[in-house]
Amino acid sequence: MRFQSLYGEAAGDWKLSADWSPEAPFFGAVAAPLLVALIGAAERHGLTVVGVEPHFVTAWNRCQGALKAGAWFGLVHDQVLTVGAVEGRRLRAVRALALPHGADQYWLSQVLAREALLLGLSAPACLQLSGPVPPAWTQAPTQSAHVRVTAFTPGVQGASQSAVVILAGGAGGAGAAPARRRLRIDFAPASLRRTLFQLPPAVWAGAVLGLALCVGAALAGQQLAERGRARAAQTRAAEQRLARARVQVLAPAPKARIAPERAAYINAAILQLNLPWRELQEAVAAATPPAVALLTLEPDAKKHVLRLSAEAKTSDDMIAYVQALKEQEFFTGVVLTRHETNEQDPNRPLRFQLEAEWLAR
Structure with missing residues (x-):
């Protein structure tokens, strides 16, 4: 009901994915037929879908660590500016704005000021953008345009799309999330491959180390077992030799006679x-x-x-x-x-x- 009241669409026609942080919930939605088509196309080619993320979420997760204090985040793609309004250390809201022909700094300043007014926030003094930035926005701000626009470096932005992540359009979000935290929004169906793909490198390193320790322990145990079998064989051979020696009949040694004087001397020495x-x-x-x-x-x-x-x-x-x-x-x-x-x-x-x-x- 909440989704239908906000967007005018039946929730059953959309696949929802939420990052349910207790302090800052965040959710996204993708059209269910589009998601089914993506998964079906992958299966027909023998592939497994391990992740379906909104384009904004992917860009945010890649760039949020380099976001400056007091700045808003923006993503430029397909003649659309998706703005992430940041309040303190929290992502307050996400807005998708169509870029008109010839949009300049003045238009950008007016749009951001309007969105800030609607959200009850102060207009940002800086907007950090990911994606192709219009050249007119990176010039020095004029009197009528007070927003300074900077672009993330290519190393921070990375590629526009990931080879292992299918980006789905039609997603939006509202709510609040910590600014220095990655958003966990993924529409891919749960599977073993998805779980393995999402494991952090530290877990893989721990698993490899654990496997190496298990192999080493198995080899050491095998060596100990072989040594134990060898010692047992040696013990059985010694027992057999001792048993054969006991069977043999030894002739009694003749008793030597000692003179009394010598016996007394020996006893005194003892x-x-x-x-x-x-x-x-x-x-x-x-x-x-x-x-x-x-x-x-x-x-x-x-x-x-x-x-x-x-x-x-x-x-x-x-x-x-x-x-x-x-x-x-x-x-x-x-x-x-x-x-x-x-x-x-x-x-x-x-x-x-x-x-x-x-x-x-």
């Missing part, structure tokens, strides 16, 4: 090797203060006794040292066996001997 040297050293080192000088350490592996001789400056140092050895967890008992003063030494130190017993483990 006991000596099994001495807890590290524990003995750590326990003695922890209990020995700077005032005590160790002279000898003689461990008896068979009796689990450590005979120790040392020198101290005073008897108090000696007694304290004996007590410190008793406090070590490694020793089960400490006995002072002898002490005397070394008269040959000018400092006359106290020389003593003791025995520390440790628990067999």
Whole structure:
């Protein structure tokens, strides 16, 4: 009903496409028979329609990034000037104006002033145009024409039509949209090819990267599986060799006879090797203060006794040292066996001997 009241046409005869931004809705319409004819012509030639955009929408999307602040946007095509009235950062309205013969700057200024008055806006001081601009419009403004006209560079405008986008006439729009935002108006029917065509380059790059990662992961998984199978085969071969070796009957080796004296010597050497040297050293080192000088350490592996001789400056140092050895967890008992003063030494130190017993483990 709204469409019919605005344009006097039944909505069923038109294909509508809207850019439903919550803050700035924008819509376009194309005649349904024209759209059906375009799609049918493409199908007859084995092609798929991936996009049908209004000419104004295509030009706006291409040029809106270079639009200056305070300027309106215009598109010149087929003796028609389509004007996009911009308010701040919003596209306020779109108007299609037929170009009369000999339209000059004065005509352009009057038309823009009238459209601004109808929209309740200030007349623009600049109009940036896309398409073939009449030479008379690019001259310096006169007193009666206050609108400065500039044309977008060819690099910004691009080609007048796109090889992959079919431009449909008969579309109009009203409403508001942010000036720095592309308009998403497309009448092409939904399809897989259209969806793929509209994917941004970043998505394609991500898909290619993901595919490469998947292929790399598959190859790595295959290599790991092959290595696992090779290790399993090696393990089975080793188990088979071990099983065959167990089956073989080995003749018992003759027992060698050792003389008692040699056996006693070997046992003593084994006991000596099994001495807890590290524990003995750590326990003695922890209990020995700077005032005590160790002279000898003689461990008896068979009796689990450590005979120790040392020198101290005073008897108090000696007694304290004996007590410190008793406090070590490694020793089960400490006995002072002898002490005397070394008269040959000018400092006359106290020389003593003791025995520390440790628990067999």
